[in-house]
Amino acid sequence: MKPLASLLPDLFRQYGTDGPWLEQVAAALWKEIVGEHLARRTRPVEISRSRLVVLVPSSGWKRQLRALRGEIVSRLNQALGTEITRVAFRIDSTVEQAPPTPPSAPPEKTSTPVALPLHGIADEEIRTRIQAAASACLDRPK
Numbered sequence: 001m002k003p004l005a006s007l008l009p010d011l012f013r014q015y016g017t018d019g020p021w022l023e024q025v026a027a028a029l030w031k032e033i034v035g036e037h038l039a040r041r042t043r044p045v046e047i048s049r050s051r052l053v054v055l056v057p058s059s060g061w062k063r064q065l066r067a068l069r070g071e072i073v074s075r076l077n078q079a080l081g082t083e084i085t086r087v088a089f090r091i092d093s094t095v096e097q098a099p100p101t102p103p104s105a106p107p108e109k110t111s112t113p114v115a116l117p118l119h120g121i122a123d124e125e126i127r128t129r130i131q132a133a134a135s136a137c138l139d140r141p142k
Helices: 004-015 020-034 059-066 069-080 124-139
Strands: 043-048 051-056 086-091
Touching: 020 043, 020 069, 051 059, 051 069, 059 069, 059 086, 059 124, 069 086
Parallel strands: 051 086
Antiparallel strands: 043 051
């Protein structure tokens, strides 16, 4: 049996990609497209003229997600069979923000201390996760 998402490109070719139903399909598949972590903090709200508008909770999230635009567009087009070329992020404080997740405990023995200039990242959760990811990457077995 084929997954529903694999049928979408044929439906789009047959019925076109105009109308609010495309936005509803994108919203339904959003978690699969961007992953659970980003899906909890972002919401696709509009697709118009090959542009996707995504609501984000803060300017910190907006700045960080700009770096992921290409990946989001690629995954969206792959999942939906569309030709979205741009993503615009709009701040909306009503977008659900997940409660801060405590950072994972650092390894007991850190062989490589990590000192990154992360002070420019205002969102504490993003800053903590980047720091933890860098440490984990440097401490993994080679």
